[in-house]
Every structure is written in C-alpha cells, then in structure tokens.
Amino acid sequence: MSYKSVLVHVGPEPPSAASLAAAEQLARQFDATLIGVAAEALEPPATGFEDGLLLQTLREQVEADLATAGQRFQDAVAESGLQTKWLAIPSAPDRVMALHARGADIIVASRPADGFGSSLLPSIASLVLDTATPVLVTPSHDHRELKAQRIIVGWKDTRETRRAVTDALPFLLAADQVIVAAICREGRSDEATGLEEIVGRLERHGVRAEGKLVPRRQRTVADDLEEVAHEHAADLLVLGAYGHSRLREWVLGGVTQGLIDRFSRYLLFSH
Template identity: 30%
Template sequence: MSYKTILVYADCGQRTAVCIEVAIRMAMQHDAHLIALYTQEPFVIPAHLIQAGEEVIKTQKKFADDEVAKVKSAYHNQALSMGFTNNEWLYTQGFPVDTVAEQARYADLVIVGQADSSDKLNVNKDFTAQLMLAAGRPVLILPYAGSFLNIGRRILIAWNASREATRAITDALPLLKRAESVHLLALSSKYDAQNHIPVDETVLYLARHGVNVEVARDRVTKIDAGNAILSCAADLGSDLLVMGGYGRSRLREWVLGGATRTILESMTLPTLMSH
C-alpha cells in the first residue's frame, strides 16, 4: 500500500495554511497527488435578508465567493512556493461532513485540523469525529496549536488488538515504513493488569513489512487510556500517534469511545485515526 492520492480539507479556519503545508509536504514525500477540498453549505437566504432587499443578499453572496477565492489563491501560492505542482483544487457545495466523507472515498489519506473548542464561530465541533467515523479512510488530524514540519519520524501506536486498531496500523503502513522509530503501546488498567494484550503477532506482522517495533508491554496505568497514551507520547518524544477511532451514531448523538474522545479533544501531536 502507498499514498497516491491525499485529500486535505481547506477550511480549517486560522489553521488552514498549516494543514495545507503539512499536506503538501506529505504529498511530496509519497509522490502523491494532492486535492484541496473547500466546501460550503448550500446558500439559504434567511427571512430577514429577504426582507432587507436584493442588494443585501448580493453582498452576502459576494462575501462567500470572495472567501472561496482567497483560500484557493493561498493554496496555489503555497504549492508554488514549495515547488509542488501535482495538485488540484476542488470546490463543492454541501454539508461539510457528508461532502468531505464522500470525496475521501477517492483518496488514500485525509488531512484535517482538530476542532478548536475556543473558536466561538465553530458551529460544528463534532466535525472531526463525524468525519473519522464516516470517511472509510484514515484521517490525519492536526492539533489546533503547534507547528508540525516533521511528522512520522517517531511514531507511537496505541494497540488493543481491536478491529479499529488493526485497521489503523494497516492504513499507516506507508508512514511506519519511513519512520526512524516505532513504539507499540499496549495498555492495561489497574483493574485488569493481568489481562495481557497480545502483541507478538502484531510485531511479526509489521516486521514482515520492514517495520521494526519496540514494545511497551503491559504498561499498567491508573489514569484513563487517552491521557496515558498522550503521556507515553510525550515521554517518547513521538511526533505521530496511530490509533483506532471508536464511536457510533445513536439517536442523532455521536457516542465516542473514551480514549477517542480524549485524544480528539486534548491531542498534543498529529494523530492518524481509522475506524
């Protein structure tokens, strides 16, 4: 497996330029085609604008069009300044989660920014979680703070032998093969310290792909799994976390696994999640 098509969501607010730069660097490393996707919800005219008159409606529409043109121009300028030409711009109208998830089906990797809980204009703070669950592709999520010039030199895998974790490892193989070091973390809580998570088969599987793994076996923790993962990543100086994403939709409410929610809300390093 290799990444030959990478999709970056070009509407990450103030972090859009960071997401695009990371996407360009990754596309260059993997000799991949890069697609920057910008999506807008269908333009619905509120009742108060209809009453305000046609000129107000035109002004609102022009503001939206100008924003698209600004982001498009910035994207092409970034690619040009980095000497990258294997790219394209895609603009669509639709609801962001549905649109990005649909376009993700035609890519090997999706890059998005973490939802910023302090951004009062972010009306859909569950966008990243919903996309991860719906895309059917690995999603690389960049924290809303920090600079990430090098991603994937020191990788930490959060492993619990689940379907989602297995999918994440497989989806991350192009990155794992290029890494300088890979650590596999198997967590046991204070309540099930004797419940050893099997890792030997996973290490052997990765070794056959040319990935050498160091194992943090039977690491017992008294804190929740999500914070234990972040703590381990900090201790190892990891610059990328690979893990399964857990969750489901229940009566219009997105119910996430505990570790998944912790990482999505408090991530300190880029995280590749697969569901």
C-alpha cells in the same frame, strides 16, 4: 505501500493553515497528488423566512470565501512541483469531504477551532467515522513538521485498531522506532491480547517495531498514551477510532475525543 493521494480541506485561515502545510509536506514525502477542497454551506437566515436580497448577499459571501481559499491553496503549492487538484463546492464541508474521500488515501485535518461552525469546517468525527479513510489530525497550536521517526501505536485488539495499523504502514515503514503500546489495568493482561502477533506482522513488513505493556496509571487511557508518547519523544500516535451516531451527528468515543482535545502531537485515526 504508499499514500498516492492526500485530501485536505482548505477553510478559514487560522484553523486550516496547519493542515494545509502538513498535507503539502505529506504529498512531497510520498510523491502523492494533493487534493485541496474548499466547501462552505449557505446558512439560511435565523429569522425563519427567506429574504431574497439577504440570500444573494450570503451566496456572494460563500463564493468569495471559496475563491479566497482557492487562492491560498494555489499560493501554497505554486512552487512545490506537486501534482494537484482543486475543488470548490458551496455545500456542507462534512458532506463534501465524505464524498471526495473516495479519491484519497489519507485525509489531513485541523483540530476544531472556536468560532468556526460546521458550515465552515468539517468535523473530525465526521471525517473519521464517515469516510472509510485514515485521518491525520494536526496539532492545534504548533505547526511543527511531521517527522514521524518515532511512532506510538495505541494497541487494543479490535477491528478499528487493526485497520489503523494497516492504514499507517507507509508511516511505520519509514519510522526509526515504532512502539506498539497496550495500556493494561492491573490484573488485566487480556487487554494486551494480540500484541506479540501484531508486532510480528509489522516486523515481517520490515517495520522496526517493539511491543510494550503499559500499566494503567493516569486518570484516562488518553493520558497514559500521552505519557508514553512523551517518554519516547514520539510525534505521531496511531489509533483506532470509535464512535456512534447520535441525533444525526457523529460522536467520537471518550479516548478518541480526549486525545483530540488534549494530545499535543499528530494523530492518525482509522475507523
């Protein structure tokens, strides 16, 4: 099993530089086609009425931004030898990525950045919950290479986590060590249900996996997972993602959002 198509949104440079670099690395590692997408929505004037000249200026700005993103993508892949595809679409990034995820095995995304709204960047919540495609989230302030030699799987016996394990198999098969960690509160061994079975399944695939019961010690499960990742020097955490729709927007669950906000390593989410 392998990833044969990698999708990345190429937006404003500061937040998307890490995701573009990681996507290129991933495409090289798995000999995959790299699909770059630039999407930017035309935001209407806040005045409530349309001004023809202003709208034309805004359209030209969107076109210029998309062209700049396209040049950045071409510069990044020029000497890579990769098979690539480029799309530039003047529409909301969330909608565009949800549509074109159908042609991808995995999406690479940057963490949210201050000052860049939904007209410029897709939300991680939308990518994770609305695409049916695994999403690799890059560290926010560190463009480190993803080695994925030591991986933590945050285990909970749910549909989302089972899906995440399957979606992560290309990474897990290539890893030197995979720890399947179940965070358990005192007296709640039921929270580790299925741990032995999932480890056995991974071993039958040839994954070097071991199960680990981790007592709940920190304030949140996200903090406990961060501690386990630090203990094992892991640079990738695999997790099932949870969320719901609220006021027509996707909202992530507490552990998922907490990891995005604070976790300093790569994250792979599936829903």
